[in-house]
Amino acid sequence: MRGAKILVESLKRAEVKYIFGVQGGAAMPIFDDLYDAEGLKLIPMRHEQGAAHAADGYARATGKVGVTLATSGPGATNLVTGIATAHMDSIPMVAITGQVPTYLMGNDAFQECDILGITRPICKHSYLIKSSDEVADVVAEAFHVAATGKPGPVVIDFAKDAQIQESAFYYPESVNIRSYNPTVVGHPGQIKKAMDLINRAEKPMIYAGGGVTLANAHEELRHFTSKTGIPITVTLMGLGAFPETDPLAMRMPGMHGSCCANYAFSDADLVIAIGARFDDRVTGNLERFSQKSKKIHIDIDPSSIGKNVTVDIPIVGDAKNILRDMNKLAQPAQIEPWMQQIREWQKKYPFEYRQNGDRVMPQYVIEQVYDLFPDAVVTADVGQHQMWAAQYFKYTEHRQWLNSGGLGTMGFSLPATIGAQLGRPDKTLVNINGDGSFIMNIQELVPAVTMKLPLKIFIINNMYLGMVRQWQEMFFQKRYSAVDYHDNPDFAKLAEGFGATGIRVERPEEVRPALEQAQKIEDGPVVIDFIVDEEENVFPMVPSGAGLDEVIRGLA
Amino acid sequence: MAIQKSDSHILSVLVNNRFGVLARVAGLFSGRNFNIDSLSVAETDDPEVSHMTIVTHGEAQIIEQIEKQLNRLIDVIKVRDLTAEHHVERELALVKVDCDTSERAEILQIVDIFRAKTVDVTPTNLTIEVTGDEGKIRALLDMLHPYGIKQIVKTGKIAIIRGEIRTRNG
Numbered sequence: 001m002r003g004a005k006i007l008v009e010s011l012k013r014a015e016v017k018y019i020f021g022v023q024g025g026a027a028m029p030i031f032d033d034l035y036d037a038e039g040l041k042l043i044p045m046r047h048e049q050g051a052a053h054a055a056d057g058y059a060r061a062t063g064k065v066g067v068t069l070a071t072s073g074p075g076a077t078n079l080v081t082g083i084a085t086a087h088m089d090s091i092p093m094v095a096i097t098g099q100v101p102t103y104l105m106g107n108d109a110f111q112e113c114d115i116l117g118i119t120r121p122i123c124k125h126s127y128l129i130k131s132s133d134e135v136a137d138v139v140a141e142a143f144h145v146a147a148t149g150k151p152g153p154v155v156i157d158f159a160k161d162a163q164i165q166e167s168a169f170y171y172p173e174s175v176n177i178r179s180y181n182p183t184v185v186g187h188p189g190q191i192k193k194a195m196d197l198i199n200r201a202e203k204p205m206i207y208a209g210g211g212v213t214l215a216n217a218h219e220e221l222r223h224f225t226s227k228t229g230i231p232i233t234v235t236l237m238g239l240g241a242f243p244e245t246d247p248l249a250m251r252m253p254g255m256h257g258s259c260c261a262n263y264a265f266s267d268a269d270l271v272i273a274i275g276a277r278f279d280d281r282v283t284g285n286l287e288r289f290s291q292k293s294k295k296i297h298i299d300i301d302p303s304s305i306g307k308n309v310t311v312d313i314p315i316v317g318d319a320k321n322i323l324r325d326m327n328k329l330a331q332p333a334q335i336e337p338w339m340q341q342i343r344e345w346q347k348k349y350p351f352e353y354r355q356n357g358d359r360v361m362p363q364y365v366i367e368q369v370y371d372l373f374p375d376a377v378v379t380a381d382v383g384q385h386q387m388w389a390a391q392y393f394k395y396t397e398h399r400q401w402l403n404s405g406g407l408g409t410m411g412f413s414l415p416a417t418i419g420a421q422l423g424r425p426d427k428t429l430v431n432i433n434g435d436g437s438f439i440m441n442i443q444e445l446v447p448a449v450t451m452k453l454p455l456k457i458f459i460i461n462n463m464y465l466g467m468v469r470q471w472q473e474m475f476f477q478k479r480y481s482a483v484d485y486h487d488n489p490d491f492a493k494l495a496e497g498f499g500a501t502g503i504r505v506e507r508p509e510e511v512r513p514a515l516e517q518a519q520k521i522e523d524g525p526v527v528i529d530f531i532v533d534e535e536e537n538v539f540p541m542v543p544s545g546a547g548l549d550e551v552i553r554g555l556a
Numbered sequence: 557m558a559i560q561k562s563d564s565h566i567l568s569v570l571v572n573n574r575f576g577v578l579a580r581v582a583g584l585f586s587g588r589n590f591n592i593d594s595l596s597v598a599e600t601d602d603p604e605v606s607h608m609t610i611v612t613h614g615e616a617q618i619i620e621q622i623e624k625q626l627n628r629l630i631d632v633i634k635v636r637d638l639t640a641e642h643h644v645e646r647e648l649a650l651v652k653v654d655c656d657t658s659e660r661a662e663i664l665q666i667v668d669i670f671r672a673k674t675v676d677v678t679p680t681n682l683t684i685e686v687t688g689d690e691g692k693i694r695a696l697l698d699m700l701h702p703y704g705i706k707q708i709v710k711t712g713k714i715a716i717i718r719g720e721i722r723t724r725n726g
């Protein structure tokens with residue numbers, strides 16, 4: 001069997017259903033063997049970045065490893081942003097690139113590029129295949145590494161001569177890497193100590209992040225909160241890990257988080273961090289961050305613990321296992337005065353906005369989307385619309401919210417929605433996009449139309465790179481350098497040109513009927529261009545460098 | 557010559573002897589803004605495993621991060637900070653000194669005292685090989701300075717735990 005075919009057979013053994021790619025010279029044998037592969041579907045995308053994000057979206061929506069394929073040189077470099085995006089959010093992914101033949105490597109051959117060198121700092125691990133008899137072992141190892149421990153992207157660079165070299169095919173039954181043994185079970189002594197601290201705390205809070213989702217620990221987390229009654233804030237990366245509709249939910253923390261969550265950090269005497277990494281967008285000024293609290297930090301990655309804040313009780317391991325062990329010792333917390341305070345903050349400081357004349361308010365659009373599509377899987381791009389989508393939609397389900405939190409990659413969401421829809425055909429996929437972000441990977445409307453995917457693509461069109469404009473308004477004397485997007489094309493017409501349904505909404509009373517119309521379209525994507533209030537800002541806001549208690553609640 | 561920093565640490569790192577490992581380790585230090593003062597690598601008695609001795613410096617919290625980040629690399633088998641443990645450390649230097657016949661005897665005496673070795677002689681210079689810890693090498697160089705040092709080539713530091721029976725590669 002030739003190397004390319006061994007790759008395809010190995011991918012099948014790794015239970016890959018979809019592979020998102022773009023053709024090219026150094027990968028032609030692989031594409032050739034995918035052409036009539038059974039049980040494994042090749043999804044041709046229009047740009048390698050789109051292919052990588054689609055694989056990433058598939059992984060986020062399903063928890064399985066996403067797979068992307070590109071040719072050498074420019075194909076491989078186009079994957080880079082997608083790989084980095086997955087890396088920052090610990091998304092399991094395998095990225096396969098064709099490489100020039102081994103006898104040309106190092107010669108600056110046509111379309112040669114050291115993609116392993118380029119991607120080394122932005123992937124979990126990488127492999128070079130120079131011979132067809134390495135293929136099956138490398139694939140098995142790559143999937144194991146991508147999916148276990150703290151997940152992440154793995155790059156496989158596959159030389160073209162090895163793709164056509166013949167070898168026997170044996171897929172390894174199991175993988176054992178002597179130098180790679182992630183800790184999954186939490187230390188019982190540490191868990192006991194943590195529970196003692198929790199039971200003694202007067203003002204405890206849970207701070208849960210994307211790690212809960214990655215570990216599929218959502219049920220154990222719910223169990224823990226319902227047993228203890230401790231209030232919880234879930235980060236942008238973790239949304240969906242805990243129902244935002246629950247009375248214990250303080251909503252998202254951090255820069256654009258709720259005042260309740262941020263004030264709670266400042267007042268708490270105990271912070272229980274679960275799969276969260278004290279990111280600077282959450283903590284604000286570290287010197288002022290949660291000074292009065294002890295910290296318990298549960299994480300699969302020892303290097304996340306103690307990196308930004310000093311931790312009193314570290315517990316290394318898989319959040320699901322650890323929460324299960326903690327639940328055995330959990331008891332109702334006696335924290336009524338603290339809960340009174342939390343309830344007061346929740347009541348006093350909900351996410352809120354003011355209607356501006358007869359403009360379509362972006363927050364109103366999200367509220368209406370939530371009202372009509374409460375069970376949808378929502379993808380968001382990057383910018384103000386992302387924050388509004390996090391604030392005004394209440395996520396209640398595991399893996400219901402997908403966004404590029406760590407790298408903040410504009411252009412992520414449209415291709416990610418395609419991958420997510422393929423992974424979750426049972427779900428409605430809603431994509432909240434920005435006018436700046438949408439156009440960054442707009443070409444991926446083509447495969448969405450071709451596959452007749454019923455994506456609901458909603459553009460919050462403020463004719464600006466809104467998030468940057470907000471910073472310019474607040475910190476750069478309104479000098480709107482390079483953010484004015486009034487030259488945007490007509491997105492509804494553009495969508496029609498792509499073969500999707502396009503709708504333009506300019507007035508508040510058109511919002512709901514347009515969404516209802518979108519709800520009924522099942523044979524392909526629909527794009528609604530919501531022309532919204534241009535200079536609306538996202539609040540609350542903790543300016544960068546400020547402490548969480550210095551939050552700006554809104555402009556007077 | 558660099559003077560050993562007070563917050564200096566010697567890390568003993570076992571890695572898979574595979575393509576790209578050195579680049580991964582070096583890249584980790586540069587990418588995360590950690591310091592490398594010296595690094596030496598060689599195969600162990602097991603050809604699939606290499607040993608690195610890395611000398612770095614930084615506050616305790618930084619060193620802890622370095623160890624954790626190294627452990628995150630898939631190809632790293634084991635990391636051990638030898639600094640606080642009872643260990644032997646050595647480096648080797650080759651030193652070329654200006655030396656005419658009138659000075660030769662004097663220099664050879666110094667070489668002798670330091671239990672160094674002469675590895676090459678010409679009418680105008682002498683090449684000396686010395687092994688030892690950093691202090692000893694510095695002391696020798698101080699002694700040789702007045703004669704005129706032409707060139708120094710040094711290895712990085714290598715280190716090993718004293719006594720203690722270890723498993724192979726461990």
Ligand SMILES: Cc1ncc(C[n+]2csc(CCOP(=O)(O)OP(=O)(O)O)c2C)c(N)n1
Nearest residue numbers: 383384385408410434435436437465466467
């Ligand atoms: C690829 C990329 N380039 C630049 C940025 C910086 N950036 C962050 S938010 C933003 C504005 C996004 O504009 P838009 O998609 O219209 O969203 P809005 O903020 O207006 O809702 C920019 C340029 C980024 N995050 N990603």
Ligand SMILES: [Mg+2]
Nearest residue numbers: 434435464466
């Ligand atoms: Mg915009």
